[in-house]
Amino acid sequence: MLQGKRVIVTGASTGIGEQIAYHLARMGAHLVVTARTEAKLKKVISECLKLGAASAHFIPGTMEDLVFAEQVVTKAGKLMGGLDMLILNHIAPVNLRFFNGDVASIRKVMDINFFSYITMTSAALPMLKVTNGSIVVVSSIAGKLITPLIADYSAAKFALDGFYSSLQKELQLMNVNISITLCILGFINTDSAVKSLSGIVENITPSPKEECAVEIIKGGALRQKVIAYPSSIYISMWNPIRTIQEYFILLTYNIDNITRNQQFS
Numbered sequence: 001m002l003q004g005k006r007v008i009v010t011g012a013s014t015g016i017g018e019q020i021a022y023h024l025a026r027m028g029a030h031l032v033v034t035a036r037t038e039a040k041l042k043k044v045i046s047e048c049l050k051l052g053a054a055s056a057h058f059i060p061g062t063m064e065d066l067v068f069a070e071q072v073v074t075k076a077g078k079l080m081g082g083l084d085m086l087i088l089n090h091i092a093p094v095n096l097r098f099f100n101g102d103v104a105s106i107r108k109v110m111d112i113n114f115f116s117y118i119t120m121t122s123a124a125l126p127m128l129k130v131t132n133g134s135i136v137v138v139s140s141i142a143g144k145l146i147t148p149l150i151a152d153y154s155a156a157k158f159a160l161d162g163f164y165s166s167l168q169k170e171l172q173l174m175n176v177n178i179s180i181t182l183c184i185l186g187f188i189n190t191d192s193a194v195k196s197l198s199g200i201v202e203n204i205t206p207s208p209k210e211e212c213a214v215e216i217i218k219g220g221a222l223r224q225k226v227i228a229y230p231s232s233i234y235i236s237m238w239n240p241i242r243t244i245q246e247y248f249i250l251l252t253y254n255i256d257n258i259t260r261n262q263q264f265s
């Protein structure tokens with residue numbers, strides 16, 4: 001399904017993003033990968049070309065810089081001649097610690113883990129409209145329920161749910177055929193996650209990043225609204241009251257009036 005499709009993958013220098021890039025390469029997609037570390041990205045794209053990518057480019061830079069975030073999308077669009085799928089996966093390195101009053105560091109995490117996602121989405125929407133494309137947002141069970149020591153990370157992941165679930169509804173109301181897939185992940189065996197949890201969380205076995213990457217791509221390709229990996233965490237995000245209330249709230253909206261008077265940008 002993804003052969004010849006044009007895809008951006010963020011946070012693709014290592015971890016789950018790197019595995020996503022390799023799977024897409026095997027499927028024959030065109031790829032633009034991004035992260036900060038140029039040397040790692042070079043290795044990733046040369047591996048992608050060996051695996052069968054239709055084309056592979058990298059754009060290095062930090063997502064703390066929202067101008068860079070926007071430029072990645074426009075440059076990638078030019079390199080590939082359009083865009084079919086935007087996979088938003090990068091995160092700032094996580095420090096598991098108590099909140100220490102450092103608001104500036106929370107703002108930085110929100111820029112990297114949240115505002116850059118919105119910036120890239122906004123830049124990509126015109127191209128995705130043309131292709132009836134897809135946005136895939138990699139989130140976490142920590143964006144559905146809370147655990148201590150990751151207040152900043154969790155805040156950004158909850159924010160992603162709020163923003164993208166709302167955007168999903170808007171696209172539906174305006175009959176814009178762009179899919180949004182929110183990926184809810186449990187503990188995955190990436191080097192960074194295993195390292196930062198060691199000595200803090202015990203008795204949880206991480207799931208494999210390779211299989212995780214496949215499930216993320218599948219969810220996007222099948223235009224699913226939400227996926228959970230491993231599937232055992234579905235239960236933690238099951239919130240029937242939310243679903244029912246969202247349904248009834250929407251019934252109170254004067255959809256005809258709204259769609260007549262507002263344009264989707």
Ligand SMILES: NC(=O)C1=CN([C@@H]2O[C@H](COP(=O)(O)OP(=O)(O)OC[C@H]3O[C@@H](n4cnc5c(N)ncnc54)[C@H](OP(=O)(O)O)[C@@H]3O)[C@@H](O)[C@H]2O)C=CC1
Nearest residue numbers: 011013015016035036037062063090140185188190192193
């Ligand atoms: N691993 C896990 O247990 C879980 C992961 N997830 C989610 O999965 C996704 C991937 O996680 P995982 O693979 O473990 O993460 P990794 O830490 O392995 O990779 C993070 C990626 O983001 C890049 N990155 C870091 N800082 C920046 C920055 N300032 N600007 C641009 N890119 C940056 C890194 O590259 P570089 O340093 O070169 O910039 C790297 O490519 C995340 O969205 C995470 O929230 C969700 C639940 C559990």
Ligand SMILES: CC(C)CCC[C@@H](C)[C@H]1CC[C@H]2[C@@H]3C(=O)C=C4C[C@@H](O)CC[C@]4(C)[C@H]3CC[C@]12C
Nearest residue numbers: 094140141142147150186187192193196201236
């Ligand atoms: C629902 C339960 C069956 C399992 C709960 C497991 C909890 C403890 C797991 C599930 C998802 C995990 C966090 C996560 O989303 C991603 C990262 C990024 C990584 O770089 C550092 C670790 C961190 C913060 C994980 C911390 C531990 C979390 C909350």
